[in-house]
Amino acid sequence: MGVQLVPAGLLALGIPFLRESPTWLLKRDREEDAYTALSYYRALPVDHEYIAQDVAHIQNQINSERAVTGGARPTFGAFVKAALRESCKKGMRNRFLLVFIMFMWQGWSGAAAINYYSPTIFKSIGLTDVTLWTGIYGIIKAAGSIVFFTFFIDTFGRKMPWIVSSLACAACQYYLAGYIAVANPTAGDAQSAGTVAGGKAATAAIMIFGAAWSFGANGLPWIISAEIFPAGLRSISGPWAGMSVWLWTFVVTKALPSMFTSKYPQR
Amino acid sequence: MKYGVYIFFASMLVLASIYAWFFIHETKGVRMDQMDELFGFERPAANYTSKVVEEGGYDDYGGKQKDTHVSRVEVA
Numbered sequence: 001m002g003v004q005l006v007p008a009g010l011l012a013l014g015i016p017f018l019r020e021s022p023t024w025l026l027k028r029d030r031e032e033d034a035y036t037a038l039s040y041y042r043a044l045p046v047d048h049e050y051i052a053q054d055v056a057h058i059q060n061q062i063n064s065e066r067a068v069t070g071g072a073r074p075t076f077g078a079f080v081k082a083a084l085r086e087s088c089k090k091g092m093r094n095r096f097l098l099v100f101i102m103f104m105w106q107g108w109s110g111a112a113a114i115n116y117y118s119p120t121i122f123k124s125i126g127l128t129d130v131t132l133w134t135g136i137y138g139i140i141k142a143a144g145s146i147v148f149f150t151f152f153i154d155t156f157g158r159k160m161p162w163i164v165s166s167l168a169c170a171a172c173q174y175y176l177a178g179y180i181a182v183a184n185p186t187a188g189d190a191q192s193a194g195t196v197a198g199g200k201a202a203t204a205a206i207m208i209f210g211a212a213w214s215f216g217a218n219g220l221p222w223i224i225s226a227e228i229f230p231a232g233l234r235s236i237s238g239p240w241a242g243m244s245v246w247l248w249t250f251v252v253t254k255a256l257p258s259m260f261t262s263k264y265p266q267r
Numbered sequence: 268m269k270y271g272v273y274i275f276f277a278s279m280l281v282l283a284s285i286y287a288w289f290f291i292h293e294t295k296g297v298r299m300d301q302m303d304e305l306f307g308f309e310r311p312a313a314n315y316t317s318k319v320v321e322e323g324g325y326d327d328y329g330g331k332q333k334d335t336h337v338s339r340v341e342v343a
Binding site: 053054057058060061064089090091092094095098101102105108109110113153154156157158159162163166167169170171172173174176177178180181217224227228229230231256259260261262 | 269270271272273274275276277278279280281282283284286287288290291292293294295296297298299300302303305306307308309310
């Protein structure tokens, strides 16, 4: 039962390596600290031109934010009002929509269906050692995500990995659908050699799905939602991303059981 | 076992990749201040950054800026 402590423990170990938000520091007029924090995050020297430009840009955004909220320490109401007005402008609302839709695709990517129901799938394709295979599937996803988002995202970008990942995941699920439709495996029943071979391929399809999903819908919506918004709106855009992911998770989780028990199509 | 569920999700993934092809802007290596341009946002006084950084000029806010800030950027 203590396994749940592992991710939380890793998070706790990472906290000392965090620096204060440069935007927040600049809002508090702690400019030196902002330079230090940015230099840490960018792994660039404090006097690097890039750092100075970042600070100038954040400062500019804070200033335009202050200009509309009326002062360095706007009331909560004034800030929210100004932020909402800015969020609805052309060139800003499309970013909020993009984040919302990307989390919608993430929710409807079928990962939830495979996550929550992979034991059922493993059983249905004739596997008996369900715990082992669920564990392997989880490890593939975790390792794939860590490797891709640590080493490759700034080589391959966001758009092409998203497209490649989505199509690969789709191919895996089409195969699963075909296998289930044709072989209709049931746990415990005697199975033909063809059904067993198809089941092995279906297990491979689930594992490939996990690997492909780990560099696509799994993390890319978070990456994009974190990088496209201006500093002044991040206290709005972060919760917006969180709201989007939980809204779609809720919808998909609610819909799944009735999707699985639906009468059509059936065999 | 319902295979339709997987056909549905697979088709959603195909739609997601079509959506990405047309509507996801590549944001790799795009800097914070270039995002506005990428998404078609016109920031009031957007010339401020370039002015300060490139010309070491003055702010557009009637001197609200502290001198330390401007001089720091000029050094860079």
